[in-house]
Amino acid sequence: MQKLRFLAQKEFRHILRDPRSLVIVVVMPIMMTFLYGYAISLDVDNIVIGVIDYDRTDESQQLIDRFYNSAYFSKPDVNSESTDPETWLLSSEAKAVMIIKPGFAGSLRERSDFSLGMIVDGSDNTVAAAVQNYASAVVSKYALDQIPVGRDIPGITISTQVLYNPDLESSHFFVPGLVAIILMMISALLTSITIAREKETGTMEQLLTAPVTPVQIIIGKILPYVGLALLDGILVLVFAKIVFGVPFVGSYLLLLAFGLIYVSAALSIGILISSLVKTQQVAMMFALVTTLLPSVMLSGLVFAIRNMPPVLQGLAQIVPAKYFVTVIRGIMLKGAGLGTLALNGLALLLLMAFLMTVAARKFNTRID
Amino acid sequence: MNAGNAVVIDNLSRHFRSFKAVDRISLEVRTGETFGFLGANGAGKTTTIRMLCGLLSPTSGTGTVAGFDINRQAEEIKKSIGYMSQKFSLYPDLTGKENLSFYGAAYGLTRQEVRERTAELTDRLSLGDFIDRLTKSLPVGWRQRLALGVSLLHRPRILFLDEPTSGVDPVFRRKFWQILYELAEEGVTVFVTTHYMDEAEYCGRISIMHQGRIVEAGQPYELIRKHRSENLEELFIDLIKNRETLNAEA
Structure with missing residues (x-):
């Protein structure tokens, strides 16, 4: 225990006495929050949309087919029988749910006005903004095709209700995901660099001639960074709240629990990298390529995974940030509970267990 | 410990891919001896020391340090040696004192022990106020003394020093060797590599390594007599020249 305390204390001194690491820890998160907070919106297609059809006529079925045959929309993987649109949105099975009320076919025939219901998940703001435009395009095209030329077209409107992020603020959508990126960066990047530095300067050689076990070295190394990562997470959240007014609806404790699993996975990656490389520079390159890039690109933070080529989609499944981005958005913006996030949690746990095992096996008390 | 030997090496080899850094060497170092391990750069001295300290695993061969097997008991060895x-x-961004107390904890010493021994070593190595400076700002000579201090903190029975005086001025070297003598008198086995032939003459016994092999071993003055050399430096150069001619003929 005393050895651990001294190992961790030494690590803290390294951090405090190295201005560069302080820059990474304090300035980078704030800078990134600004960048992502003001990020532009992006085009999307293949939006998963669920349909609750109360009309159950040929016409309503035709409209549904039109939706799924368009490039904009696709069917949910799970065909939920639920008539509560929110269950779909909470579990992220669909980004939007269309409700066709009874009388749709009738009003088409009588050419009377009709209103379709649309519930949209606003926590994914790029999608939410697109849903509305795409949906009206599909609906008006369908209505046009039904009515013989020269006749009046019935006014079919879509009444949209945006849940979770009613103002469609992009910062609300990006900032929670940013926490995922920053936790990954601090945990994987900084740990791999600090271990590589000990190898590079030769201090690891001296340390390994002392009777300390690999587990002690690893834990002593990562403890300060777990603390730092959590502090940074809080820093970003507070900053996001003050500057962008990003809400926090769900449970802090739940987020902390998920955060710890995620950080452990990220730290394992950092240790794994450091056991493969000999210099800080290579460690940094490795960490950027294997953690930061995938976390930004393949986590669904910026680009929708659904729109990627199959190879990248497969790759995204092993990116821890993919699950954590869903989790943190769910908790912060939708107030999602353990039940709806269980699958993501399980995936994170499995990834963490796998990475930890590999990292512990690879870490060697010899220098060869 | 087997028959008073601090270090026993038997047919020890270490290869890096096809390169034989250490090639079937054998030697014994008696407890309390000051043993000089000589050789040109790249002769395999550092690789040998690393194997003895448990930092590298041997490709083949066996050995014991302080009676513990280098292949299987690296953790036991670590407790009995200084390196x-x-x-x-040492950590450049920590002060001398912080380095000492960190390593004290790593060796499982109590705070009280660390405090006492830091004071004792500061005095013995004449570290003075330098102990409170960041080690990166220390002159080379003081760094080396501090490094020696760290390796002595847990009172090891065997000390492995890999070119401890390189880059240090003659006055410092003299002082450094005085300390090594004192340690030897206290019964500490000193296993030291060096480039400096005058330092090698201070050793009780030496071995000369060349291209992974031990080419000669014995007491310095006996070796000089045996090869009819003027001094160790000449002996060293002659031995290596001979080897290279042999290699060229083969």
Whole structure:
């Protein structure tokens, strides 16, 4: 225990006495929050949309087919029988749910006005903004095709209700995901660099001639960074709240629990990298390529995974940030509970267990 | 310990891919001896020391340090040895005192022990106020003394020093060797590599390594007599020249 305390204390001194690491820890998160907070919106297609059809006529079925045959929309993987649109949105099975009320076919025939219901998940703001435009395009095209030329077209409107992020603020959508990126960066990047530095300067050689076990070295190394990562997470959240007014609806404790699993996975990656490389520079390159890039690109933070080529989609499944981005958005913006996030949690746990095992096996008390 | 030997090496080899850094060497170092391990750069001295300290695993061969098997009991060995690497390897962004107390904890010493021994070593190595400076700002000579201090903190029975005096001025070297003598008198086995032939003459016994092999071993003055050399330096150069001619003929 005393050895651990001294190992961790030494690590803290390294951090405090190295201005560069302080820059990474304090300035980078704030800078990134600004960048992502003001990020532009992006085009999307293949939006998963669920349909609750109360009309159950040929016409309503035709409209549904039109939706799924368009490039904009696709069917949910799970065909939920639920008539509560929110269950779909909470579990992220669909980004939007269309409700066709009874009388749709009738009003088409009588050419009377009709209103379709649309519930949209606003926590994914790029999608939410697109849903509305795409949906009206599909609906008006369908209505046009039904009515013989020269006749009046019935006014079919879509009444949209945006849940979770009613103002469609992009910062609300990006900032929670940013926490995922920053936790990954601090945990994987900084740990791999600090271990590589000990190898590079030769201090690891001296340390390994002392009777300390690999587990002690690893834990002593990562403890300060777990603390730092959590502090940074809080820093970003507070900053996001003050500057962008990003809400926090769900449970802090739940987020902390998920955060710890995620950080452990990220730290394992950092240790794994450091056991493969000999210099800080290579460690940094490795960490950027294997953690930061995938976390930004393949986590669904910026680009929708659904729109990627199959190879990248497969790759995204092993990116821890993919699950954590869903989790943190769910908790912060939708107030999602353990039940709806269980699958993501399980995936994170499995990834963490796998990475930890590999990292512990690879870490060697010899220098060869 | 087997028959008073601090270090026993039997047919020890270490290869890096096809390169034989250490090639079937055998030697014995008696407890309390000051043993000089000589050789040109790249002769395999550092690789040998690293194997003895449990930092590298041997490709083949066996050996014991303080009676413990280097292949299987590296953790036991670590408790009984002190090690000073060729390259300065203390934490540059910590002060001397912080380095000492960190390593004290790593060796499982109590705070009280660390405090006492830090005071004792500061005095013995004449570290003075330098102990409170960041080690990166220390002159080379003081760094080396501090590194020696760290390796002595847990009172090891065997000390492995890999070129401890390289880059240090003659006055410092003299002082450094005085300390090594004192340690030897206290019964500490000193296993030291060096480039400096005058230092080698201070050793009780030496071995000369060349291209992974031990080419000669014995007491310095006996070796000089045996090869009819003027001094150790000439002996060293002759031995290596001979080897190279042999290699060329083969």
